[in-house]
Amino acid sequence: MNTLSLWFHKFGSPPTFYRLSRLLCPWLFAAACLIGAVGLYAGLVLAPADYQQSDAYRIIFIHVPCAWMSLFAYIFMAANAFIAVVWRIKISEILAMASAPVGAMFTAVTLLTGAIWGKPMWGTWWTWDARLTSELVLLFLYLGVIGLFSAIEDRRQAARAAGFLALIGIVNVPIVHFSVNWWNTLHQGSTVRLLGPSRIDASMLWPLLLMALATHIWFFASVLARSRSSVLEQESGKEWVREIVQAQGVRRE
Amino acid sequence: MTPTRKRRLIMIGAILVAAAAATTLIVLALQQNMTYLFTPSEILAGKVPDGARFRIGGMVKEGSVERGQSLTVAFVVTDGDGDMRVEYNGILPDLFRDKQSVIATGSMQGNQFLATEVLAKHDETYVPRDVAEAMDKAHRKHNVPAEADKPTP
Numbered sequence: 001m002n003t004l005s006l007w008f009h010k011f012g013s014p015p016t017f018y019r020l021s022r023l024l025c026p027w028l029f030a031a032a033c034l035i036g037a038v039g040l041y042a043g044l045v046l047a048p049a050d051y052q053q054s055d056a057y058r059i060i061f062i063h064v065p066c067a068w069m070s071l072f073a074y075i076f077m078a079a080n081a082f083i084a085v086v087w088r089i090k091i092s093e094i095l096a097m098a099s100a101p102v103g104a105m106f107t108a109v110t111l112l113t114g115a116i117w118g119k120p121m122w123g124t125w126w127t128w129d130a131r132l133t134s135e136l137v138l139l140f141l142y143l144g145v146i147g148l149f150s151a152i153e154d155r156r157q158a159a160r161a162a163g164f165l166a167l168i169g170i171v172n173v174p175i176v177h178f179s180v181n182w183w184n185t186l187h188q189g190s191t192v193r194l195l196g197p198s199r200i201d202a203s204m205l206w207p208l209l210l211m212a213l214a215t216h217i218w219f220f221a222s223v224l225a226r227s228r229s230s231v232l233e234q235e236s237g238k239e240w241v242r243e244i245v246q247a248q249g250v251r252r253e
Numbered sequence: 254m255t256p257t258r259k260r261r262l263i264m265i266g267a268i269l270v271a272a273a274a275a276t277t278l279i280v281l282a283l284q285q286n287m288t289y290l291f292t293p294s295e296i297l298a299g300k301v302p303d304g305a306r307f308r309i310g311g312m313v314k315e316g317s318v319e320r321g322q323s324l325t326v327a328f329v330v331t332d333g334d335g336d337m338r339v340e341y342n343g344i345l346p347d348l349f350r351d352k353q354s355v356i357a358t359g360s361m362q363g364n365q366f367l368a369t370e371v372l373a374k375h376d377e378t379y380v381p382r383d384v385a386e387a388m389d390k391a392h393r394k395h396n397v398p399a400e401a402d403k404p405t406p
Contacts, residue, residue: 051385
C-alpha cells in the first residue's frame with residue numbers, strides 16, 4: 001500500500017477522524033470568524049460605493065460567497081456520497097450527510113439575500129428565470145437528501161440511500177452555474193471569472209475573495225463539527241468511544 | 254478492487270452517465286422552448302403569438318422616456334435592430350433610466366406594448382463611482398462612441 005492510501009485509511013478510521021477533527025474544529029471556526037470579520041468590514045466599510053447601485057451592491061459580499069458555497073457544498077456532498085456508495089466507507093457517509101444541512105443553509109441565504117437585493121434593483125422579489133429556478137431546485141435537492149436520510153431508521157442504509165439521491169442531483173450543479181449563459185435570464189452573468197478578466201474593480205474584489213475564503217473555512221468547520229458528533233453516535237458501543245468518555249470522567253447513568 | 258466494488262462502481266457510473274445524458278437532452282430541448290423574453294426585433298418579425306402575455310427585453314432608448322400623469326410612463330425599448338414603444342403605469346425600479354437594460358411583462362396592444370411589470374436587468378460590472386466618472390470624462394474628451402460608455406474595470 002502506498003503512503004496516500006495508507007493515510008486515506010488512517011483518516012477514514014473513526015477514532016483518528018474524531019481526534020483530528022476535535023483538534024482542527026476550534027481553529028477552523030476561529031479562522032473563519034476572523035477572516036469573515038475582516039472581509040465584512042472591508043466589504044461594508046472600506047470598499048467604495050458602486051457607480052450604479054451605490055451602497056446597495058454591498059449585499060454581494062454575503063450573496064456571492066454563499067452562492068459559491070451552495071455549489072461547492074453540493075459537489076463535496078456528492079463526491080463523498082460517491083465514495084460512500086461504491087466503497088462503503090463510513091466516514092464518507094457521515095461527511096456527505098453532514099454537509100447537506102450546511103449546504104442547504106448556504107442555498108437558503110443565497111436565495112434570501114438575492115430576493116432582498118432583487119426587490120429594489122430589479123423591481124421584484126422573485127422571478128422564474130433559469131438561474132433563480134435552478135438554485136431553488138438545488139435547495140429542494142438538499143432538503144430531499146436531508147429528508148430521505150431522516151426517514152430511514154438504519155443510519156448507514158439511510159446515508160447510502162440519501163447519498164444516491166445526492167449523486168443523481170449533481171446534474172443540477174452545471175445547470176445552476178451555466179444558466180446565465182445558456183438562457184436569457186434576469187439574473188446577470190458571472191462577475192468573477194477564473195478564465196479572463198473579472199468585471200469587478202480590484203478594490204471591491206479582495207473583500208469578496210476574503211469572504212469566499214471565510215465561508216469555505218466555515219463550511220469545513222461546521223461539517224467537521226457535525227460529523228464528529230455523528231461518529232460518536234454511530235460508534236457509541238465501541239471501545240474507543242468508551243475510552244474517551246471515561247477519560248473525560250463522564251459516567252453513564 | 255474487489256469484484257463487488259467494481260460492479261458498484263460500474264453501476265453508479267452508468268446511472269450517472271444516463272442522468273447526465275437525460276439532463277443534456279432536457280437542457281437542449283428547453284433551449285428552444287424556454288424563452289424568458291423576446292427582443293423588439295423578434296416581436297416585429299412576428300415570433301410572438303397574437304394576444305399572448307410575454308416579456309420584452311432590451312435597452313431603454315436614450316431620451317425616449319415620457320412621464321405622463323402620476324405614475325404613467327412611456328418609453329421605447331430597443332435591441333439595436335428594432336424599436337418597441339412600451340406603456341406602463343406603476344413604480345419603476347431604482348436602476349431604471351436611459352440606456353438601462355429592462356425586462357417588461359405584458360402584452361401587445363395595437364402596435365405598442367402594454368406592460369404590467371417593468372424590471373431592470375443589472376449587468377455584472379461593479380465599478381467605484383469616481384472611477385466610472387473619470388472614465389466617462391476620458392471617453393467624452395477622446396470622443397469615444399456611446400457604446401463604449403459602459404465602464405470596464
